[in-house]
Amino acid sequence: MAAEHEERSHPSVGEYVEIGVILAVVTAMEVALFYADLARGFTVPALVTLTIIKFALVILWFMHLRFDSRLFRRLFFVGIGLALAVFGAVIAMMFLGGQTGVGVS
């Protein structure tokens, strides 16, 4: 139970600045990838990977999920899980059930 709401001290100002610089560099990489004339099969997965890295950096360091109680992490990931379930259900309806009213041309 103690580990359930165990909290560690938050990052220092220096660490926050380091994360900010990494975020700026990753964003620049995304834009560079967009303009680089590479195959879509490479660009799209690379963009998604860079987005996941930025997302993780913000939630873990800036939102302190790495340091705060696991309960907060669970509340957040339940929301993310439900959002992905909605996305998955709609995609399944489109591809498995054909046109379903929200038709895609």
Add this chain to the structure above:
Amino acid sequence: MGEATAAPVQPEPGEGHYTSLGLSNEKMAMWALIGSECLFFGALITTYLIYLPRTGAGPGPKEIFDIPFTSVSTFILLMSSLGMVLALAAIQAGDMRRFRIWVLATALMGSTFLAGQIYEFTAFVEEGMGLTTSPFSSAFYVLTGFHGVHVAGGILMLLTLWSLSLMGRLPTSRAGAVENVGLYWHFVDIVWIVIFTVIYLIPAE
């Protein structure tokens, strides 16, 4: 009953209430709100992806999106998140002057992002993409518009913190309130991180 019962955490005066787990009620509520907002934006992004090919007679993403402009807006919003954590670190260290500088800088960066979004919407309408032009345009405006409303709400919260601090009504013991506003602000930022890639970069690629 092998485990000793943990003594309830006693909050500092003015620090708010705590759950039986020793966690702040306010912070718990903010995380519950963020969790539910994930579902809200998840539904909007899914809707946008469904309608993405349905541009009708109107322009599509490749013709209309201005990637350099949106990249700058994205960079500003990301840096506002850095400003927010620096404001939190300042109030936790008891440096109220630095707190006010960073919280105001964060609000200004948020306002710049919002101004950019208003400019972008205006340019799109002038180029023939209105709210009802096509299912694609409706889904785009609803998604990015709702995000913009969230940014506006965050700016109001930041300016409220700044005003309270100026009036001397935001002591260091209320740093938890700043952290909760910060959580909301970072959430708005992570939603945009996803929007920037999924809505702007990938379809226009």
